[in-house]
Amino acid sequence: MRSNVSILYRKEVSSFFNSPVAYITLIGFLIINSWFFTSTFFLINESDLRTLFSLIPIIYLFFIPAITMGLITRELNSDTMEFLTTMPVSDSEIIIGKFLAALTLIGTALLFTLVHFFSLLIVGNNIDIGAIISGYLGLLIVGAAYAAVGTFSSTITKNQIVAFIVCFVIIFIFFILDKILIFVPGFLSSIFQYLSIDYHLANISRGVIDSRNIIYLGSIIALFLLLSVRTLEMRRWR
């Protein structure tokens, strides 16, 4: 007997890949990062993917809100939420199924970028495979954190545009925190730095997988998923 999470996950992933929007978003993701990556690739003349890894978090700012904005919003909008939540499935199972589906799409998008890795294998030499693996790992974890924010944003509104903007604003704050450190009073700067996602991503990408980074990103994922479950529960009490 399959679990509710896996049934919902399968439904979500298959409905995503049955719609043209999925392919447009994925191709858009690939084109944008390929353009920016390859345009400087031969100028820098280094056999690594570091530019790609610093580029993807920026593209994430738009890509992840775009794929998560419909997760719950669509169910609320088409009233299928009533159908779904009167079946024997808990709110947390719904959220986790949806979240994992979003994460799968992010993983698929990252898989597409492996094309750069293979071209690197052909033209480059002296490639640090370890750095590339940890770089991808970092991107996947950060993607998961953003997807959790996106899942939450889609539970609070029936409007996909609103969900997109809320998700964008929240992850933009996480993104910008360590880039504004010079404007922040000294005693706050270490806090800001710790709260910024990029700081932790940089650590993981360097291959230093510290428990602090994992705990930080894990807490963000847990916090936003918990908020999503609570928001769904609150709809019963409106």
Next chain:
Amino acid sequence: MIEVRNLVKNYGDVKAVRDISFTVKSGEILGFLGPNGAGKTTTLRVITSFLSPTSGNVFVDDLNVFYNSMEIRRLIGYLPELNPLYREMNVYEFIEFVANMRKIEKSKFKSRLSEVIELCGLKGIIHKNISELSKGYCQRVGLAQAIIHDPEILILDEPTTGLDPNQIAEIRQLIKNLGKEKTVIISSHILQEIQATADRMIIINDGSIVADGTIEDLMSSFKGKTRLTLELRNATEESISKIQTVHNEISLADIKTQDDTVLASLEYPNSLDPRQDIFNFALENKWTILEMSRHKTSLEDVFRNLTIEGGADA
């Protein structure tokens, strides 16, 4: 058995359901009747765990919606008012998805599916996309979804809205058949709907129950009047008003003159039949009766009386 106890549901300041209580026995078909916005859907949504009550409780057997929501949901098959379906799926995928969520074993799914296809008349559309289906077929898919796990309790919120008369007749027959072995709650704002399917009905208006009983009970408890409409020639409004001399329980409800005829409506208790006396009275006064028609209080009037005038005397 379903028991709704002192249920209250407020949406902010709006009181959707004000303290209602009723029970539904096992194997009973209960009709839930009321005008739009009376609180029918809200009540059903509380029973199905889609909404939580502001106060009060709902019990299904010994389970209650606060602590045993999952168990209750397993017992219930629910067709929501808006009949939401995943429009991007085809009918088979959709039913399979529901069957998986309802934990129907793979080995049993095939045989159950063909039963449901037979019951709901889904033959020939099973591989069509839901977005291509007509309203009537969508409603059947919604019904199939509600009964796929063979639930003990079936809750149908306005199951025949938007269907053509043939489809309505089919769906009613289907509900009656299902009701032979299941507890069914069917809601509607159309009286005939309930009359045709239910054993017992509850009339709800503005969040409160105004009547509860079998159709015969409701008819007899409502002290109705008969209305007699007369179209007369050679009569004047003045002379007609003397008609009360025939019998003192007859009252003149309405009178108007149209060209050379007078239209008069008389009312008298159902126990009385003064038509012959009225005919003789007309003869005495040399009126010509062009038309005389009697209209007995129907359940429709009971319903209208209870829900429009808010009459609480039933």
